[in-house]
Amino acid sequence: xxxxxxxxxxxxxxxxxxxxxxxxxxxxxxxxxxxxxxxxxxxxxxxxxxxxxxxxxxxxxxxxxxxxxxxxxxxxxxxxxxxxxxxxxxxxxxxxxxxxxxxxxxxxxxxxxxxxxxxxxxxxxxxxxxxxxxxxxxxxxxxxxxxxxxxxxxxxxxxxxxxxxxxxxxxxxxxxxxxxxxxxxxxxxxxxxxxxxxxxxxxxxxxxxxxxxxxxxxxxxxxxxxxxxxxxxxxxxxxxxxxxxxxxxxxxxxxxxxxxxxxxxxxxxxxxxxxxxxxxxxxxxxxxxxxxxxxxxxxxxxxxxxxxxxxxxxxxxxxxxxxxxxxxxxxxxxxxxxxxxxx
Ligand code: OKP
Ligand code: ZN
Numbered sequence: 487x488x489x490x491x492x493x494x495x496x497x498x499x500x501x502x503x504x505x506x507x508x509x510x511x512x513x514x515x516x517x518x519x520x521x522x523x524x525x526x527x528x529x530x531x532x533x534x535x536x537x538x539x540x541x542x543x544x545x546x547x548x549x550x551x552x553x554x555x556x557x558x559x560x561x562x563x564x565x566x567x568x569x570x571x572x573x574x575x576x577x578x579x580x581x582x583x584x585x586x587x588x589x590x591x592x593x594x595x596x597x598x599x600x601x602x603x604x605x606x607x608x609x610x611x612x613x614x615x616x617x618x619x620x621x622x623x624x625x626x627x628x629x630x631x632x633x634x635x636x637x638x639x640x641x642x643x644x645x646x647x648x649x650x651x652x653x654x655x656x657x658x659x660x661x662x663x664x665x666x667x668x669x670x671x672x673x674x675x676x677x678x679x680x681x682x683x684x685x686x687x688x689x690x691x692x693x694x695x696x697x698x699x700x701x702x703x704x705x706x707x708x709x710x711x712x713x714x715x716x717x718x719x720x721x722x723x724x725x726x727x728x729x730x731x732x733x734x735x736x737x738x739x740x741x742x743x744x745x746x747x748x749x750x751x752x753x754x755x756x757x758x759x760x761x762x763x764x765x766x767x768x769x770x771x772x773x774x775x776x777x778x779x780x781x782x783x784x785x786x787x788x789x790x791x792x793x794x795x796x797x798x799x800x801x802x803x804x805x806x807x808x809x810x811x812x813x814x815x816x817x818x819x820x821x822x823x824x825x826x827x828x829x
Contacts, residue, residue: 487532487804487823490625491639495519498614498642500606502572509571512606513778513810514655519641522806525816531637531823537620538627545619545658547666548692552588553650556599557612557657563592564607572606601646601687602653602713615657618642622660626667626803629763635802637768637823638664643807645686645767646713654684654713661767661805662692665699673762674698677800679752680705681791682769682807683779685717685733689767695727700759702752703767704745706780707735730759738780742787745772749791753798764800769808770818776811788818792825802826 496516503512526534545554564573575596579586588598596607618640625638638660645661646654665676678693680686680703693699708717723731732755734748756764770788772781795802804823809815 487827488625488628488634488636489526489532489534489639490537490621490628490636491519491523491534492536492617492621494617495614495639495641498610500572500608500611502574502606504574504604504606514642514808515812516641517812518809518815519639521812521816522639522819525820529820529824531820531827535624537617537624540620540623544623544663544667544670547670548649548659548662549647550650553599556595557615557652560592560596560607561609561611563595567592572608574606575600575603599651600653601648601651605653605655611657614642618644619658619660619663622664622805623667625805626664629801629803630668630671633801635804635826637804638806640806643769644688644805645680645682645807646684646688648688648691651688655808656688659688659692661686661765662689664803664805665765668763669698675700675759675761676763676765677702677756677759677761678765678767679756680767680807681749681772682767683771683776683781684712684769684808685735686767687713687716690716690721690731690733693727694723694731695725697726697730700730700732700756700761702732702734702755704734704736704748704752707737710738711780736781740781742783742790745781745783746790746794749794753794756798761800764795764798764802766795766802766804767807768804768819768822770815770822771808771810773809773811773814773818775814776809778810785814785817785821788821789825792822792827793829795822796826796829
């Protein structure tokens with residue numbers, strides 16, 4: 487399978503993540519990609535190529551222009567305010583204080599455009615987000631051109647990013663931009679199946695009122711897990727989109743047997759939808775030793791996941807999302823691709 491990768495993903499390393507009341511070294515770190523690409527090489531998964539630039543048009547087909555402008559200038563404005571640490575939001579428009587104008591001050595704009603506070607911005611954030619979407623777009627073009635599967639080794643991830651919000655380490659929603667690209671290049675229907683441990687709230691939000699993109703997500707029950715405020719089973723879509731969003735919230739401690747039942751149900755729904763393309767939001771933070779998650783999948787289980795996905799029989803794009811057991815992330819992510827290729 488073709489892999490799209492860039493060494494330049496290393497150029498973004500934030501220094502801080504607000505976690506458990508402390509600023510810690512971020513879980514979403516450049517080494518994640520190092521382990522995955524190293525494993526892809528030793529397992530000879532396939533050709534590895536770099537991304538092509540795709541510009542902003544496919545991004546603006548999903549995200550609001552004012553949000554992208556904010557990402558472009560946020561670091562400059564944060565520095566201009568005299569702040570010395572990385573940019574972290576600290577106030578939000580909550581239940582009884584929405585509706586006003588978008589603030590002028592960077593502190594207010596950060597809160598307006600952030601959905602969570604763990605994700606620091608620095609000088610390299612916007613460039614990194616652009617590179618990540620170019621990796622995804624290059625891979626989706628490859629699937630569209632050849633029909634063969636591809637893996638976009640994106641970093642930063644994307645599935646928490648909504649139309650006009652960042653957070654959960656995500657800025658541009660790579661799977662959403664890729665799905666829209668496939669539609670704009672002539673596809674009628676695309677399914678996005680999110681198997682990251684966390685609910686794909688951004689992807690759900692973006693396509694919630696649409697019937698051309700079926701969104702499905704298997705994840706830790708939001709009663710107990712990030713992103714807490716979306717991802718419940720009764721969220722099934724709205725208007726035109728009614729019936730085109732499916733959530734599988736699963737309890738802490740979920741093992742592969744239980745998880746695979748949810749996967750099989752999701753696969754049956756993908757089949758019923760009969761899409762032209764399947765996009766997998768591939769997180770391997772479902773792993774038993776993941777430091778911020780609570781499922782108990784083991785490395786061999788990822789081979790079986792890949793095999794089940796292959797049997798759907800659709801042109802398939804894999805897009806990297808989460809996975810924070812850094813030393814095992816290469817084995818786990820590449821096992822999905824191996825399982826797919828060998829099935
Ligand atoms: C990004 B992706 C755990 C805190 C979790 C943010 C997690 C973002 C995950 N107590 N904080 O979906 O892998
Ligand atoms: Zn995750």
